Amino acid sequence: xxxxxxxxxxxxxxxxxxxxxxxxxxxxxxxxxxxxxxxxxxxxxxxxxxxxxxxxxxxxxxxxxxxxxxxxxxxxxxxxxxxxxxxxxxxxxxxxxxxxxxxxxxxxxxxxxxxxxxxxxxxxxxxxxxxxxxxxxxxxxxxxxxxxxxxxxxxxxxxxxxxxxxxxxxxxxxxxxxxxxxxxxxxxxxxxxxxxxxxxxxxxxxxxxxxxxxxxxxxxxxxxxxxxxxxxxxxxxxxxxxxxxxxxxxxxxxxxxxxxxxxxxxxxxxxxxxxx
Amino acid sequence: xxxxxxxxxxxxxxxxxxxxxxxxxxxxxxxxxxxxxxxxxxxxxxxxxxxxxxxxxxxxxxxxxxxxxxxxxxxxxxxxxxxxxxxxxxxxxxxxxxxxxxxxx
Numbered sequence: 001x002x003x004x005x006x007x008x009x010x011x012x013x014x015x016x017x018x019x020x021x022x023x024x025x026x027x028x029x030x031x032x033x034x035x036x037x038x039x040x041x042x043x044x045x046x047x048x049x050x051x052x053x054x055x056x057x058x059x060x061x062x063x064x065x066x067x068x069x070x071x072x073x074x075x076x077x078x079x080x081x082x083x084x085x086x087x088x089x090x091x092x093x094x095x096x097x098x099x100x101x102x103x104x105x106x107x108x109x110x111x112x113x114x115x116x117x118x119x120x121x122x123x124x125x126x127x128x129x130x131x132x133x134x135x136x137x138x139x140x141x142x143x144x145x146x147x148x149x150x151x152x153x154x155x156x157x158x159x160x161x162x163x164x165x166x167x168x169x170x171x172x173x174x175x176x177x178x179x180x181x182x183x184x185x186x187x188x189x190x191x192x193x194x195x196x197x198x199x200x201x202x203x204x205x206x207x208x209x210x211x212x213x214x215x216x217x218x219x220x221x222x223x224x225x226x227x228x229x230x231x232x233x234x235x236x237x238x239x240x241x242x243x244x245x246x247x248x249x250x251x252x253x254x255x256x257x258x259x260x261x262x263x264x265x266x267x268x269x270x271x272x273x274x275x276x
Numbered sequence: 277x278x279x280x281x282x283x284x285x286x287x288x289x290x291x292x293x294x295x296x297x298x299x300x301x302x303x304x305x306x307x308x309x310x311x312x313x314x315x316x317x318x319x320x321x322x323x324x325x326x327x328x329x330x331x332x333x334x335x336x337x338x339x340x341x342x343x344x345x346x347x348x349x350x351x352x353x354x355x356x357x358x359x360x361x362x363x364x365x366x367x368x369x370x371x372x373x374x375x376x377x378x379x380x381x
Contacts, residue, residue, distance in 0.1 A: 223295030224310060231301075231308055241303030245290035248301040252292045 013057065018115065019047030021129075021174045021185040022201070023122060025115060026052035027102075031060055034106045041108045044199045045188045054118070055099045056091070063105035075117055075238040082238070084117055086110075093118065095125065116172065116189060120236050124243040128177025128250050131235040134207070136168040136184050136197070137161055137275075142205035143184035144275055145173050146263065147233045152210040153267060155192040160269045169197040172235065175204055175254070182258055207254075208263035208275075216271040219262045226260035227252050283331070283355050284324030284371040286363050291319070304362050314340055315354055322364060324371030328355065 013028040016035050024047040029035055039046055073086045082100075084091040089110040093100030104110035116131065123129040134147035135154035146157050158170035168174075168184060171191030176183050182204040186197035208218070209229050221229075230251045236244065265271040285291070288303040298316035300309040311319055317339060321331040332348045340347075358364035365371050 224297035224299065225295075227294045227299055228308060228310065236306075241288060244301065244303060244306050248290040248299075249292060252294050252299060255294060 017047045017052045018042045018045055018188075019199070020045055020115065020119060020187055021123075021176060023054070023119065024052040025054045025056065025118065027056045027058055027111065029058040029060060031106060034058070034060060037106070037108060038111065041112075042188045042196070044186075044196055053098065054093075054122075056093070056102050056114075057100075058102045058104065058111065060106050061103055063107070073113075073117075073237055075121075075240075077238070077240055082121060084114060086113065089114060093121075095121070112189065116235065117237055119174070121238060121243070123176065124236065124238070124246050124250070127246055128253070129175050130247055130250055131187075132173045132175065132230070133171070133233040133235065134173040135170045135191075136173040136186075138166040138168060138184070138198075138200060138202040139164065139272075139275060141202060143168065143202040144205055145175070145184065145207040146210050147173075147207060147230065148210035149233070153212055153265065154210065156267050157210065157265065157271065158193055160267060160272060162269065162272050165272065165275075166198045166200060167193075167195075168200070170195070177250070177254075182254060204258055207258055207260040209260065211262055211264045212267065213264035214266065216265045216268070216274055217263075218274055219264070221260065221262050223255055223260075227255045230255060230260060280368060281328045281352075281355075282324055282326070282367050282370050283318075283322040283328050284365040284367075285319060285322050286365060287376055289363050300363055302362060307361070309358075309361065309363065314342075318351055318354065319358075319364075322355075324365070324367075324373075328352070 013030050014032045014035050015026055015028040016039055017024050017026040075084050082093040089104035091102040091114050102114050120131050132147055134145040135158045136143060136145045146154055148154055155170045158167055168186040169189055170193040172187055172189035174185040174187050183201050184204045185201045186199045188196040190196055234251055236247050289300050291300045296313055298311040298319050317335050318331055321335045332351045336347050337344050355364055359366045
């Protein structure tokens with residue numbers, strides 16, 4: 001979508017909307033150049049600004065600390081507000097009014113982290129969904145997750161995908177429980193592939209826990225082991241026991257409804273013969 | 277150790293039977309714990325008003341082929357560990373709902 005059509009000018013700010021997982025977040029900022037950068041960063045995920053679900057005003061400040069990981073991150077509830085703090089940004093968000101402020105420099109990484117955190121809070125609050133350290137892809141109308149920590153092979157298996165596979169992400173997957181079951185959504189949260197996923201959804205058919213080995217094979221694992229592995233890879237940052245419990249139950253419930261297996265791969269492209 | 281000990285599940289944890297294990301997540305630091313089948317029976321029975329020795333006699337020894345004295349020792353060790361992680365409350369008196377405080381054990 002051309003930038004000029006989705007960057008909407010107001011009296012003080014311009015805005016654009018970013019739709020991930022069927023949830024649209026509109027962001028306002030005073031710098032059109034920053035908004036254009038976001039349009040390019042989230043290409044394929046920009047939504048209709050008139051129907052946004054949440055709004056944030058971004059206060060751009062002089063660049064200071066740069067933080068690439070989530071060290072030092074704090075996400076806590078203060079009264080009715082969520083407060084998000086890391087070296088490179090601070091944000092507060094009112095889940096009732098569905099609006100908030102972000103204070104950061106004009107870089108795409110801080111807003112990227114804020115969006116990820118906000119989505120984890122939305123998913124946990126609504127129940128049944130979460131973000132997962134996993135690559136994901138759609139094949140034959142079905143979605144598959146490939147979960148693992150850094151180095152497990154998420155980007156590798158994404159690179160090996162044949163042309164008929166639609167990649168949803170090589171780093172952070174998005175799952176929501178809906179009326180018809182569990183659905184995987186594409187995300188713009190990329191890993192080493194440095195490429196945003198496709199903005200599509202599909203029913204989640206299986207979760208594979210990645211392991212590297214001498215051959216390609218799929219093994220069943222006990223359900224409790226599956227739950228432990230899944231919980232290790234769930235992204236959740238908030239210091240909030242109620243939401244932690246919701247995420248815990250959401251992950252355990254998913255294990256009861258979606259097959260979770262171990263996928264050992266060589267790695268070579270033939271591994272995709274197992275993913276149908 | 278006391279023979280008249282009451283045990284109760286902490287209300288600050290999330291717990292769920294998954295497969296053949298009881299998965300427990302601490303609300304304090306999100307640490308995940310897993311209990312095997314025998315320990316899960318004790319966990320389920322820890323209602324705050326039943327003595328630990330009664331739980332062992334009626335629920336553990338009646339279900340599993342274990343020697344009562346050894347089962348009681350194991351149970352005491354387990355509840356001490358769980359209490360140490362803030363997952364369970366221990367008391368010489370029945371534990372009423374709402375008795376849990378920030379520092380309770």
